[in-house]
Amino acid sequence: MGKMGIKPFISINLKEDRAYYQDENIPIVIGLRLEKEWRNPSLFVSFKGYASSYKSSTRQHNEKIFEDDKSIPIEKYDKQPYNITYEIDHFVKVGEGKEIPSSKDHEGGNGGKIEYMIEVRLESIGFLGYTKPLARQIIIVKLLEKLDISKNRLIESxxxxxxxxxxxxxxxxxxxxxxxxxxxxxxxxxxxxxxxxxxxxxxxxxxxxxxxxxxxxxxxxxxxxxxxxxxxxxxxxxxxxxxxxxxxxxxxxxxxxxxxxxxxxxxxxxxxxxxxxxxxxxxxxxxxxxxxxxxxxxxxxxxxxxxxxxxxxxxxxxxxxxHTRAAVPNMTDYQDDPGEYTTDSDRSSPCSIRCSECALPFTLTMPQPPVDYHDCPEDYLQAAAEGNTYLSPASSTAYMSPIVNASSTSSPIPYHSANTSxxxxxxxxxxxxxxxxx
The missing domain is CATH 2.60.40.640 (Immunoglobulin-like)
Known part of the structure; x- marks a missing residue:
């Protein structure tokens, strides 16, 4: 084969084949073999990301997330013998402060695709000063958004x-x-x-x-x-x-x-x-x-x-x-009329029994405001339970009896209402x- 048919060789590989966070350096190794002398050869590395939407496998939108193009000097590789393959260490990184979505594949049909790629290309200056592409390689890299679960009220229940x-x-x-x-x-x-x-x-x-x-x-x-x-x-x-x-x-x-x-x-x-x-x-x-x-x-x-x-x-x-509340087996009948109380803390009685010691027909899990202890007359604890309190947290309804079998100040034995194996x-x-x- 004459020199007219000779083509240069380039390759690109990740040093570590894994997913990378958006703020990490991504190290790569570029392989370069020129094979012959070229006119003003130039090597470029492009790091870019796109988000696309598809309907019935037909692309609907294509959004450029970012693109970063850099030139790599190759003067020291542009010399004889040209049949030697050189390895060039380099790294790419998402721009500082740039927010990106995590990579997502598209498997056909309807859906979205988010893809990040690293492209390496070799070019030279042809006749009349036009850029002439000589070789090109692309690899896909998986990126992960630094999505912090402790921000934007994500710690709320x-x-x-x-x-x-x-x-x-x-x-x-x-x-x-x-x-x-x-x-x-x-x-x-x-x-x-x-x-x-x-x-x-x-x-x-x-x-x-x-x-x-x-x-x-x-x-x-x-x-x-x-x-x-x-x-x-x-x-x-x-x-x-x-x-x-x-x-x-x-x-x-x-x-x-x-x-x-x-x-x-x-x-x-x-x-x-x-x-x-x-x-x-x-x-x-x-x-x-x-x-x-x-x-x-x-x-x-x-x-x-x-x-x-x-x-x-x-x-x-x-x-x-x-946050749970314990139920106990000794219970009074609830009343249809919810009464005047909306939460346990609204009760006017000076009871030293906490709400977690009250009888509920089922466990409540919504966090409630803390119930403070109050001084409680001894004869009050020995009185029979009268009436019920209607407890209505933000998105549930429950009935509760404020005191059940309160013959002593000890806490009632928790009652487990379901047994799961x-x-x-x-x-x-x-x-x-x-x-x-x-």
Missing amino acids: RKSTDYWPVASRKADMCQLSAYIPHEGWLRGASVEVQIDFKQPVSYNHVSYVTVELVSQESIALAKDSVLDLSYKLNEKTISKDTRDVEMHSTINQMRVFNQHISFSLLPELIPTISTSVAKVVNLSYKLRVSVVLPGKNKNLRVDLPLVIGTTTTLTSEPNDKP DTSRTYECFTQKPASRF
């Missing part, structure tokens, strides 16, 4: 409640509540979920509870302006945990169970993608808790929003234990092929 039938009296109403101690979670963490459920004894009792991690994408279509994100894809179940329950306790003609579940998040999850960092694609998560009411053709379901992050600046973990646990994963190097 979340609770959701569902009722059925809505128009029914409280005595005939099923109620499902779920609570998580904070909204932001790291990949691979275990989400602590507190579940409370009650139903009339006349209904067939619920036999299991399901917790699912659900994701949903939103994308911008070609007809949309950027940030509209008008097209919502179908929800996807990422993983699911099913637990058997035993509703063996009956309180005031209501069957109840209280369940605490540690739900594991997969370590390779794509972090949450918000429109603040990607304009044409959004990825959100939620935790879904559901029960099936046998014979009623009805599911009760609550959704708790989750933000899946990659880092936290907290010096200690948030309080991840749900670990042997009756089902765990399923529905994830598609995990992205490499995460």
Whole structure:
């Protein structure tokens, strides 16, 4: 082959094949062999990222996230013998202060894609001064957003409640509540979920509870302006945990169970993608808790929003234990009239029994204001319980008896209203092929 057919050789490789945070240096090795003398050869490295949306595999939008182009001097390699392959150490990095979304693959059909690439190219000056491309190579690198779960109120708790039938009296109403101690979670963490459920004894009792991690994408279509994100894809179940329950306790003609579940998040999850960092694609998560009411053709379901992050600046973990209140077996009948009190702290009686020692028909998990101790007359503790207090936290309804069998100042024995065996646990994963190097 004559010199006219000779082409130079270039290659590019990551020194460490893994995912990188947005503020990390990404070291690369460039291989260069010129093969012959070229006119003013120049070597360039380009680091760039794009976010795209697709409908029926047709690209709708293509957003440039960033692009950084740098020249690498190669004078010391532009010499004989030209058949030697040189290795050039270099690194690329996202610009200081630039916010980026995490990498996301697109597997066809509808959805979004977020991709980062490093391109190396060799050029020379041709006749008439035009740039002549000689060789080009591209590699894909996985990037992770530094998404801090301790910011933007993500350390605040979340609770959701569902009722059925809505128009029914409280005595005939099923109620499902779920609570998580904070909204932001790291990949691979275990989400602590507190579940409370009650139903009339006349209904067939619920036999299991399901917790699912659900994701949903939103994308911008070609007809949309950027940030509209008008097209919502179908929800996807990422993983699911099913637990058997035993509703063996009956309180005031209501069957109840209280369940605490540690739900594991997969370590390779794509972090949450918000429109603040990607304009044409959004990825959100939620935790879904559901029960099936046998014979009623009805599911009760609550959704708790989750933000899946990659880092936290907290010096200690948030309080991840749900705030619960203990129930005891000796209970008075609740009254239909809620009375005048809205929270336990509104009671005017100088009782030294804390709210956690009061009788509840099911465990409450929403954090309540602290209840202060007061001086309490001894004869008050020996009096029979009279009436009830109606407790109404932000998104749930419960009845409670302020004092039950208060014949001494000792705390009542906690009563566990549900018994769950670990042997009756089902765990399923529905994830598609995990992205490499995460």
